[in-house]
Structures are given as structure tokens and as C-alpha cells.
Amino acid sequence: MSEAVxxxxxxxxxxxxxxxxxxxxxxxxxxxxxxxxAQEIGQLIRSKxxxxxxxxLGLATGSTPQGLYDELVRLHREEGLSFKNVITFNLDExxxxxxxxxxxxxRFMAESLFDHIDIDKANINIPDGTIEQDQIAAYCxxxxxxxxxxxxxxxxxxxxxxxxxxxxNEPGSSRSSRTRLITLDRVTRLDxxxxxxGERNVPRRAITMGVGTILEARRVVLMAFGEGKAPIIHRSVxxxxxxxxxxxxxxxxxxxxxxxxxxxxGELTPVKTPWLLGPIERFGEKWDAKTVRRAVIWLATKLExxxxxxxxxxxxxxxxxxxxxxxxxxYDINIDVFKTLQQTITGWPGGKxxxxxxxxxxxxxxxxxxxxxxxxxDDVISMGGTLIRLCEQGHEVHVAYQTSGNxxxxxxEAVRHAExxxxxxDAFDLISEQEVNRIREAIERFLGHKQPGDIDSPELQRIKGxxxxxxxxxxxxxxxxxxxxxxxxxxxxxxxxxxxxxxxDDADIKIIKDLITTVKPHQIYAAGDLSDPHGTHRVCLTxxxxxxxxxxxxxxxxxxxxxxxxxxWQEWEPHxxxxxxxxxxDEVERKRIAIFKHQSQKDKALxxxxxxxREFWQRAEDRNRNxxxxxxxxxxxxxxxxxxxxRFDVGAGDV
Numbered sequence: 001m002s003e004a005v006x007x008x009x010x011x012x013x014x015x016x017x018x019x020x021x022x023x024x025x026x027x028x029x030x031x032x033x034x035x036x037x038a039q040e041i042g043q044l045i046r047s048k049x050x051x052x053x054x055x056x057l058g059l060a061t062g063s064t065p066q067g068l069y070d071e072l073v074r075l076h077r078e079e080g081l082s083f084k085n086v087i088t089f090n091l092d093e094x095x096x097x098x099x100x101x102x103x104x105x106x107r108f109m110a111e112s113l114f115d116h117i118d119i120d121k122a123n124i125n126i127p128d129g130t131i132e133q134d135q136i137a138a139y140c141x142x143x144x145x146x147x148x149x150x151x152x153x154x155x156x157x158x159x160x161x162x163x164x165x166x167x168x169n170e171p172g173s174s175r176s177s178r179t180r181l182i183t184l185d186r187v188t189r190l191d192x193x194x195x196x197x198g199e200r201n202v203p204r205r206a207i208t209m210g211v212g213t214i215l216e217a218r219r220v221v222l223m224a225f226g227e228g229k230a231p232i233i234h235r236s237v238x239x240x241x242x243x244x245x246x247x248x249x250x251x252x253x254x255x256x257x258x259x260x261x262x263x264x265x266g267e268l269t270p271v272k273t274p275w276l277l278g279p280i281e282r283f284g285e286k287w288d289a290k291t292v293r294r295a296v297i298w299l300a301t302k303l304e305x306x307x308x309x310x311x312x313x314x315x316x317x318x319x320x321x322x323x324x325x326x327x328x329x330x331y332d333i334n335i336d337v338f339k340t341l342q343q344t345i346t347g348w349p350g351g352k353x354x355x356x357x358x359x360x361x362x363x364x365x366x367x368x369x370x371x372x373x374x375x376x377x378d379d380v381i382s383m384g385g386t387l388i389r390l391c392e393q394g395h396e397v398h399v400a401y402q403t404s405g406n407x408x409x410x411x412x413e414a415v416r417h418a419e420x421x422x423x424x425x426d427a428f429d430l431i432s433e434q435e436v437n438r439i440r441e442a443i444e445r446f447l448g449h450k451q452p453g454d455i456d457s458p459e460l461q462r463i464k465g466x467x468x469x470x471x472x473x474x475x476x477x478x479x480x481x482x483x484x485x486x487x488x489x490x491x492x493x494x495x496x497x498x499x500x501x502x503x504x505d506d507a508d509i510k511i512i513k514d515l516i517t518t519v520k521p522h523q524i525y526a527a528g529d530l531s532d533p534h535g536t537h538r539v540c541l542t543x544x545x546x547x548x549x550x551x552x553x554x555x556x557x558x559x560x561x562x563x564x565x566x567x568x569w570q571e572w573e574p575h576x577x578x579x580x581x582x583x584x585x586d587e588v589e590r591k592r593i594a595i596f597k598h599q600s601q602k603d604k605a606l607x608x609x610x611x612x613x614r615e616f617w618q619r620a621e622d623r624n625r626n627x628x629x630x631x632x633x634x635x636x637x638x639x640x641x642x643x644x645x646x647r648f649d650v651g652a653g654d655v
Contacts, residue, residue: 005025005026005027005028005032005033005036006025006026006283006284007023007024007025007026008021008023008024008026008268008270008271008283009021009022009023009024010022010024010237010238010258010268010269010270021237022236022237022250022251022256022257022258023256023257023258024237024257024258024259024260024265024268025257025258025259025260026260026261026262026265026268026271027259027260027261027262028261028262029261030067030225030226030261031067033067033223033225033259033260033261034065034067034068034070034071034223035067035071036259037068037157037221037223037259038068038071038072038075039075040155040221041057041068041072041155042072042075042079042081044154044155044219045081045082045083045085045086046081048085048154049082049084049085053085054085054086054087054123054150054151055085055086055087055154055155056086056087056088056089056147056150056151056152056153056154056155057086057087057088057089057153057154057155057156057157058088058089058090058091058153058155058156058157058209058214058217059088059089059090059091059109059113059157060090060091060157060158060159060167060223061090061091061092061105061108061109061159062159063535064159064223064224064225065112065157065159065223066112068157068223069112069113070112070503072113072117073113073116073117076116076117076118077116082118083117083118083119084118084119084120086119086123087123087125087150088119088123088124088125089125089126089143089146089147089150089153089209090105090109090125090126090127091158091166091167091168091208091209091214092105092127092167092168092206092207092208092209093105093106093126093127093128093129093206093207094129094202094203094205094206095127095129095131095136095181095203095205095206095207096129096130096203097129097130097203098129098130099126099128099129099130101453102195102453102454102455102498102500103192103195103196103453104129105126105127106126106129108500109124109126125143125146125147127143127179127207127208128207129207131207133181136180136181136207137180137181139207140178140179140180140181140207141179143179144178144179144213147213152216152217152218153216153217153218154217154218154219155217155218155219155220155221156214156217156219156220156221157221157223158214158220158221158222158223158247158250159222159223159224160222160224160229160232160233160236160247161187161188161191161232162187162188162191162228162232163185163187163188163232163245164232164235164236164244164245164246164247164248165185165188165246165247166211166214166222166246166247166250167208167209167210167214168182168184168188168206168207168208169182169208169209169210169211169214169246170182170183170184170185170188170246171185171243171244171245171246172243172244173210173211173243173246174211174212174243175211175212175215175243175249175252176210176211176212177210177211177212177213178209178210178212178213179207179208179209179210179213180207180208180210181205181206181207182205182206182207182208183204183205184202184203184204184205184206189202189204193607194499194607195453195499195500196452196453197407197452197453197499197606198452198606200452201452201453211246211249215249215250215252215253218255219255219256220250220253220255220256220257221256221257221258221259222236222247222250222256222257222258222259223258223259223260224258224259224260224264225260225261225263225264226261226263226264226530227263227264227266227530227570228570229260229263229264230263230264230265230266230267230268231267232245232247233258233260233264233265233267233268234267234268235247235248236248236250236251236258237250237251237258237268238268238269263530270282270283271283273295273298273319275295275319275320275322275323276319279322280322287322287323287326287327289336289340290575292323292327292333292336292337293337293340293341293575294573294575295320295323296310296333296334296337297337297574297575297634299314299315299318299320300633300634301630301633301634302318303318304633306633306634306635307334307337307338307341307634307635308334308335308338308635309635310330310334311330312324312329312330314330315330315333338634338635338636341574341577341631341634341636342636343357343358343359344359344577344578344579344580345358345580345582345631345636345637345642346358346359346360346579346580346581347389347581347582348360348389348393349386349389349390349579349581349645350365350366350367350369350389350390350393350395350523351363351365351367352365353365358579359578359579359647360523360561360579361522361559361561364522364559366393366394366395366396367395367396367521367522367523368395368396368398368519368520368521368522368523369390369395369396369397369398369521369522369523369524369525370398370399370400370515370516370519370521370523370524370525371383371387371397371398371399371400371525372400372402372512372524372525372526372527372540372544373399373400373401373402373472373527374402374403374527374536374537374539374540374541375401375402375403375405375408375468375536375568376401376403376404376405376468376469376471376472376598377405377471377472377475377595377598377601377616378527378529378537378568379399379401379472379475379476379479380475380476380479380591380594380595380597380598381567381568381595381616381617381619381620382527382529382565382566382567382568382620382643383525383565383567383581383643383645384475384479384590384591384594384595384620385581385583385587385588385590385591385624385641385643386525386565386581386643386645387399387476387479387480387481387594388479388480388587388590388591388594389581389587390480391479391480391481392480396485397480397481397482397485398481398485398486398487398515398519398521399472399476399481399485399486399487400487400489400515401469401472401486401487401488401489402489402491402494402512402536402540402543403489403490403491403494403536403540404464404465404468404469404488404490404494404495405465405468406456406461406462406464406465406468406495406497407456407464407497407498407499407606407607408464408468408600408601408605408606408607409464409467409468409600409606410600410606411447411450411460413464413467413600414443414460414463414464414467415443415447417463417466417467418439418440418443418463419440421436422436422440439459442457442459443457443459443460443463446459446460447460455496455497455498456497461497465490467600468598468600469488471597471598471599471600471601472486472488472598473486474597475594475595475597475598476594478590478593478594478597479590479591479594487515489511489512489515491508491511491512491540491543492505492507492508493505493508493539493543494536501535501536501539504539504542504543504546508543509543509546509547509550512543512544512546512547513547513550513551516547516548516551517551517554520556521560522559522560522561523560523561523562523563524544524548524560524561524562524563525562525563525564525565525645526540526541526544526562526563526564526565527540527541527564527565527566527568528541528564528565528566528572528646529565529566529567529568529569529570530569537569541564544562548560548562561647561648562647562648563578563579563645563646563647563648564645564646564647564648565643565644565645566644567619567620567623567624567643568616568619568620569612569619571623571626571627571644572644572645572646574627574630574631574634576646577627577644577645577646578645578646578647579644579645579646579647580627580631580642580643580644580645581642581643581644581645582628582637582639582640582641582642583624583639583640583641583642583643584640585640587640587641588621588624588640588641591620592617592621595616595617595620596617598616601616602615603615621641624641624642624643625640625641627641627642627643627644628640628641628642
């Protein structure tokens with residue numbers, strides 16, 4: 001796609017006229033999408049101010065609009081955007097909920113936006129989670145009245161949940177629904193579990209604007225980012241309107257737009273299979289090597305045929321006539337795609353001393369390698385087999401754990417370790433009994449009064465961090481990484497003691513740059529898996545990209561290749577894979593044992609994520625096996641498992 005944004009009309013089933021579709025703006029990144037929406041809001045505020053009018057905004061919470069609020073704050077600070085003529089109404093709030101609680105939307109909005117701009121606090125309206133239940137109906141009516149008295153919503157920002165909820169309008173909400181108290185769907189509560197340190201702590205009800213309230217806004221923009229949102233975006237705009245998916249009612253709005261990044265648009269027909277809708281140039285695509293590979297793999301998978309058995313009729317009967325006319329015969333296309341996939345397979349991820357024609361550069365050999373792991377277990381979960389290969393093949397492998405992971409340990413696990421240390425110190429008379437008792441009593445005193453969602457005490461945070469650190473060291477060493485090459489970066493952005501983290505700053509980037517400068521790697525492996533429930537992967541990848549970009553002029557960086565891995569939360573699509581590292585049954589078992597070293601995450605992790613209830617080792621093995629089976633079905637070699645990677649050339653600025 002040549003431009004920063006692709007605009008499409010996503011049509012519901014049965015519609016044939018593009019004009020009937022829902023406008024969808026597809027951006028290459030969530031940052032670009034957020035900046036575009038912020039610019040539109042800024043223009044609205046300025047135009048209203050010029051006419052002496054108030055701009056009335058409907059606001060959303062959660063991780064999706066965070067980038068939007070960051071950009072609005074920047075516009076205020078750097079470009080003089082004033083919010084003195086702005087009135088805001090937030091969509092929803094948990095009930096019951098204290099406004100100063102960590103999970104409160106009052107607190108979220110203050111920390112994300114209101115505390116950083118010049119809005120009149122009297123113009124801020126957020127549903128009150130402390131209202132007595134018998135007063136809620138009257139309170140909701142008054143909330144609607146305040147919106148009406150303000151002139152109605154000029155601009156409504158929305159996110160969308162996995163159930164298709166907008167606001168907290170769960171499945172079954174009617175098109176005419178108004179602001180009210182609603183019971184939350186279990187899927188919604190699961191999705192919120194990481195914010196509350198467990199599903200059992202998530203409130204069961206919330207106050208929310210209704211679908212009818214939202215549809216009365218003069219302009220509606222729904223924002224969605226990441227692969228996890230792709231299925232519900234498809235259901236919302238390409239399937240029939242239904243109360244089961246509240247977001248589908250937006251198809252009826254005369255001035256609504258979905259603003260998404262490419263991963264969130266991944267299930268929309270113009271993005272996933274544009275050839276089914278006519279010439280692909282209409283959707284910013286061209287028949288380059290990657291698009292051809294994607295189309296051929298799609299066709300082979302759909303027909304359950306190996307690539308080399310596809311025939312011209314298969315292409316013609318399934319919307320790929322244009323590909324045949326542009327790229328020649330089916331036979332030639334099949335051979336090209338098959339060879340490309342075949343060349344991704346290598347048992348030498350660091351290259352080989354002798355030329356073997358694989359995806360990794362052969363020289364220099366051996367290489368210096370850094371594997372960046374956002375959490376203390378992503379390395380072995382996502383690329384444990386490749387780590388084993390790199391170490392056994394003689395490369396200098398470093399593993400860098402970017403965060404402590406100290407919020408992802410159960411309290412009981414921390415207490416068990418504290419008791420062990422107490423007994424250990426007592427047995428060997430290592431420190432005074434008074435000092436041991438002081439620390440233990442401080443932990444017991446804190447836990448005796450700890451409420452769900454409370455930030456752990458410094459002593460408890462430190463113990464949990466040490467648990468993750470020792471597990472990480474055990475897992476990496478089992479994979480073959482030398483002890484002196486294991487690095488714990490403890491990036492400052494993470495160390496808030498809560499799910500919501502601080503913004504990246506120069507101190508975070510410097511830590512990454514210092515390690516890269518010290519090691520001068522030929523390969524960097526980083527997590528490109530961005531669906532973790534509290535966004536740590538995304539922030540950690542941003543830090544690596546910034547560090548690599550700032551170091552790109554260094555002579556030793558010109559030969560460095562950045563490989564992205566996945567596996568903890570999702571896997572690469574087959575057409576995206578640049579390197580496929582096959583694993584033997586023995587290597588699969590060894591990888592599993594390396595993952596088992598992370599005992600605090602075994603059986604039931606504190607943050608398993610909303611999309612998959614299996615343990616991490618089970619997810620990793622299934623994904624690696626599925627990738628291998630897919631290669632087999634496409635007609636390639638048969639393996640037990642495959643770990644997949646996507647390549648970025650640092651020297652070319654491709655990060």
C-alpha cells in the first residue's frame with residue numbers, strides 16, 4: 001500500500017453497491033490512526049471556538065484511545081489547541097466503582113487526558129459508579145438530559161469489545177437503548193480481568209450510554225487495533241445488523257467511520273481477499289511477491305490442495321483470474337510460491353559456516369545474537385527451540401528480559417518463597433532473626449489488608465520480581481544460554497506495580513541502546529506478538545524499534561538483521577513467514593521443559609489473556625505443530641513443529 005491510509009467501503013452481506021458500505025480507514029499503524037482522529041477532533045474544536053460555540057465530545061476508555069489522548073495532549077502543549085470550549089461525556093463506568101480506584105474510568109481519564117489540558121473541570125461528565133442502586137435510573141435520565149442541554153454529541157469516540165459491545169452495550173442491547181445500568185457479559189469480564197488482577201475481582205455491572213444515545217451523535221468514529229479485534233470488526237461491518245453485535249447498528253449511522261490498523265482489518269474482504277471484489281488496485285494492493293504468495297496459500301488452503309497441484313481452473317473459479325493474467329500460467333505461479341516457501345525452511349537460524357542458501361546470512365559465523373524477551377518467559381515460549389539451535393550451533397547468544405514481570409505472580413507463590421527464605425536463613429544462620437521477622441511481618445501485614453487491585457508493597461514486588469528472575473535464568477540456561485549472557489533490564493516504564501504502565505521515556509530507550517551497543521549483534525530477535533492483555537509486548541517492541549533506529553548509522557548495525565517472533569498469544573500467517581525453523585520431537589520436549597522452569601506461570605497464569613485458556617506451553621506446542629502441519633499440507637517437508645519468524649533489515653531502516 002503506497003499511502004499511509006487505505007479507505008474502503010466494507011459491505012454487509014447482500015449489498016452490492018460500494019456506497020452502501022461502512023467507511024473503513026485502514027492505517028499502517030495505530031499511531032498514525034490515532035494522530036488522524038486527533039487532527040479531526042482538533043479541527044472540530046477550533047472551528048467551534050471560532051464561532052463561539054462549545055464542542056461536545058463523547059469519550060471512551062481503555063487501551064484503544066490511549067494513543068488518541070496522547071496526541072490530543074501533544075496538540076495542546078505543542079500546537080496550542082485549547083479545550084476551554086469543550087464539554088465531554090464519557091461512555092461508561094463500572095458499578096460500583098470508587099472514582100479514585102486504579103480501575104476507575106474517572107481516574108483513567110484524568111491521568112490520560114484531563115490533567116494535561118486546559119478543560120474546565122465543570123465541563124467533564126463521567127458516569128458515577130458510587131450512585132446508590134435505587135437512584136441509578138434517575139441519575140441516568142439526568143445524564144441524558146445534560147447531553148441534550150449541551151446540544152447533543154458532536155463527535156463520539158468508540159472502541160469495541162470482543163462481544164461487539166460499544167460502551168458496555170452487551171449482546172441483546174436494543175437499537176433504542178438509553179443510558180442505564182447493565183450486567184456485563186462474562187467475555188467482557190474476562191477481557192477486563194488483567195486490569196483487576198483476576199476475573200473474580202471485575203465488577204459484574206456498569207453504567208453505560210445506550211446504543212440509541214450513541215447513534216444520536218452527529219459524528220461517530222470507532223477505533224480498533226490489533227489482530228484480536230479483526231473478527232469483531234468483520235462481524236460489525238460485513239455481516240447483518242443484529243442486537244447480538246451492538247456495533248453492527250453503526251451500519252445505520254449516516255456519518256460513522258471505522259478507523260483501524262491493518263491487523264484489525266485483517267478479516268475484512270477488501271483486506272483479506274481483495275481479489276474476490278475485482279481488481280486489487282482498488283484497495284491499494286498490487287500483485288507483488290507477497291500478495292501472490294498470500295493469494296496462492298489462501299487458494300491451496302481453501303481447496304485443501306498442495307500448492308503444486310493447483311491448476312488454472314482453480315484460479316479462475318475462485319476469483320484469481322487477474323493473477324493468472326498478470327503473472328502467467330498457474331504452473332509458473334505454483335513453482336515460484338512453492339520455492340519461496342521452501343527457502344524459508346532452515347535448521348540453521350544463525351546461518352551456516354558453509355553456504356546453505358537459507359534465509360539467514362551465513363557470514364559472519366558464528367554470530368552475536370540478542371533475544372529480547374518482554375516478559376521473563378517469552379523467549380522460551382516463543383522461540384525456545386530456536387534458542388537451543390543457536391546455542392548448540394556455536395553462536396554467542398544473549399537473552400535480555402525487558403521487564404521484571406513482577407505483577408504476574410500470585411500472592412500465595414510469593415508467600416511460599418518468603419517462607420522458604422526465612423527457613424533457609426534460619427537454618428544457616430545467615431541474617432539476624434529480627435531482620436527476617438521484620439520483612440516477613442511487613443509482608444503478612446500488607447496481605448492482611450490487601451484489597452483486589454491494590455498495588456503490592458515494595459517488599460512483595462521485590463520477592464515477585466526475584467521469582468520471575470530466577471525462573472527466567474533457569475529456563476534460558478536450560479536452553480543453553482550462558483549465565484553471563486543473561487541480562488535483566490528492568491525497564492522503568494513497567495515498574496508501576498499495576499497493570500497500567502508509564503509511558504516510554506529516554507531512560508527506557510537508553511537501556512536497550514546500551515545493551516545493543518555493548519554486544520554489537522548480528523541478529524536481534526524481538527517479540528512481534530502484540531496481543532498480550534496489558535500491552536507490554538507492544539511497548540517493548542516500540543522501545544527496540546526506537547533504539548535500533550537511533551543506532552542505525554553505526555557501521556556495525558549495517559549487517560544486523562531484526563527477526564520478529566510470535567507464539568505466546570498468536571502466530572504469523574503463513575504468507576508472512578520469512579524463516580521457518582523446524583524442531584525435532586526431542587527439541588519440542590526440551591523446549592517444553594524450558595517453559596516448565598517458569599513454575600509461577602504453570603497450571604494457571606495470573607494473566608493468561610482473554611482469548612486462550614490453555615497453558616502457555618500448550619499454546620506454543622499447538623501453534624508450532626499447526627505451522628508444521630500447514631507446511632505439510634501445502635506440499636512441503638513434514639516436521640514435528642516449526643517456529644516462525646519475520647525479517648526486518650535494520651541497515652535498510654526497515655523497522
